[in-house]
Amino acid sequence: MTHLSVNINKIATLRNSRGGNNPDLIKTALDCERFGAQGITVHPRPDERHIRYNDVFELKKAIATEFNIEGNCTEQKFVDLVLANKPAQVTLVPDALGQITSNHGWDTIKNKAYLTDIIKVFKDAGIRVSIFVDPVVEMVEAAAETGTDRIELYTEAYAHQYHADKEASIAPYVKAAEAANRVGLGINAGHDLDLHNLKYFAQNIPGLLEVSIGHALICDALYYGLENTIQMYLRQLS
Ligand SMILES: CC(=O)[C@@H](O)[C@H](O)COP(=O)(O)O
Ligand SMILES: NCC(=O)COP(=O)(O)O
Numbered sequence: 584m585t586h587l588s589v590n591i592n593k594i595a596t597l598r599n600s601r602g603g604n605n606p607d608l609i610k611t612a613l614d615c616e617r618f619g620a621q622g623i624t625v626h627p628r629p630d631e632r633h634i635r636y637n638d639v640f641e642l643k644k645a646i647a648t649e650f651n652i653e654g655n656c657t658e659q660k661f662v663d664l665v666l667a668n669k670p671a672q673v674t675l676v677p678d679a680l681g682q683i684t685s686n687h688g689w690d691t692i693k694n695k696a697y698l699t700d701i702i703k704v705f706k707d708a709g710i711r712v713s714i715f716v717d718p719v720v721e722m723v724e725a726a727a728e729t730g731t732d733r734i735e736l737y738t739e740a741y742a743h744q745y746h747a748d749k750e751a752s753i754a755p756y757v758k759a760a761e762a763a764n765r766v767g768l769g770i771n772a773g774h775d776l777d778l779h780n781l782k783y784f785a786q787n788i789p790g791l792l793e794v795s796i797g798h799a800l801i802c803d804a805l806y807y808g809l810e811n812t813i814q815m816y817l818r819q820l821s
Contacts, residue, residue, distance in 0.1 A: 585785050585820045588622030588651050589615040589813065590773070590797025595625075595633035608638055609645050611809070618813040622649035622671075624773075624795040629658055629680060636664055643668040651795060653685075653715075654678075656701045666708050673705050674735050674771070674795075676715040685774060688716035688737045691725035698729040706730065713771050718759035724766060733769035733792065736760070741784060742775035749780075753787050760788045771795065778803060782819040794820070 594611045598604060612623045623646050627634040643650060650670035654661040655678050665673045675698070677689050691698060691714070702712045713733035716722045718740070726734050736756055744752035756772075763770050769792050776784065777799035785791055796816060804812040 585791045586621035586649070586793040587619075587813070587816055587820060588624045588649060588793055588795040589620040589800060590624040590626065590795050591615065591801075592626055592633040592797050593801040595635070595638060599633060608634075609641055612642055612646050614809060615813060616646060616648050618810040619817050620648065620813055622651055622793065622795070624651040624653060624674075624797065626653040626676070626685075627661070627664065628654070628678070629660065636660070639664055639668055643670065649793075651713075651793075653795075662701070662704065665705065665710065669708060669710055672711045672713055672733075674713040674715060675701070675731075685715065685737070686739070688719075688722065689714050689726075691716060691722045691729060695725055695729055698726075698731070702730045706732075713769070716759075718755040720758055720762045723759050723762040723768065727763075727766035727768055731768065733771050734759075734763055735771040735773055735795070736788075737774050738772050738776055738784065739774045742777065742780050745780040745783070749783055753784065756784070756788055760790060764790050775799065778815060778819065781816065785820050 594606050594608050625634040651672040652665050652670045653674040653676050656662055656675045676685050678685050705712050711732045713735045714731045715735045715737055717737050741752045760770055770790050771793040773795040776794055776796050
């Protein structure tokens with residue numbers, strides 16, 4: 584069964600736009616859990632434009648499901664934040680400063696030594712590690728040599744091509760997932776997954792453990808409400 588982790592970055596974006604505490608990020612996270620989400624994802628960025636570092640401490644205290652913190656581990660502040668909070672999972676994403684959103688996975692061949700060292704730091708602290716990768720077999724195979732527990736397949740390319748040609752859009756992801764299964768890596772996925780493309784992805788990716796979804800899910804919640812929306816996403820995964 585594939586778990587749904589709700590990324591609540593966009594709730595923080597809305598909150599921050601007025602400087603108060605509406606919507607309440609912690610309440611939203613607890614409601615996502617109550618409505619059936621199996622995890623909560625946040626991606627604090629150095630400019631704190633949505634999730635603030637302090638939010639992470641508050642969320643860690645409040646939530647009961649799987650807590651997944653995404654971010655760039657080349658920032659020492661991010662490493663310290665994760666180690667101080669010990670989430671169930673950290674997802675390492677190679678974003679540049681000021682990037683509008685995540686737009687590429689790790690080059691696990693070029694960065695193998697670096698990733699091996701930093702992954703050990705998190706694993707020694709008892710935190711499961713996932714690394715964000717493009718759907719490229721060589722990147723998946725090299726990921727396995729870093730000691731990571733899982734990979735997160737970066738699904739933007741799939742999402743963008745899905746409507747034009749769904750078979751072509753999923754093909755590299757199936758190959759990457761087969762490689763991950765072969766080398767013993769768990770598989771997560773995320774970015775631009777939505778109510779249209781999620782079911783086909785989940786049905787065709789062998790061993791898909793978790794999807795983290797934020798932008799589209801929060802947009803859908805404007806129309807359907809958060810509880811209905813989470814139920815609709817869960818149905819795509821069942
Ligand atoms: C890692 C990834 O694919 C993205 O989900 C990212 O975490 C979203 O971050 P923003 O909400 O800042 O676009
Ligand atoms: N890891 C992907 C994620 O958390 C959410 O991505 P998106 O649904 O906001 O594109």
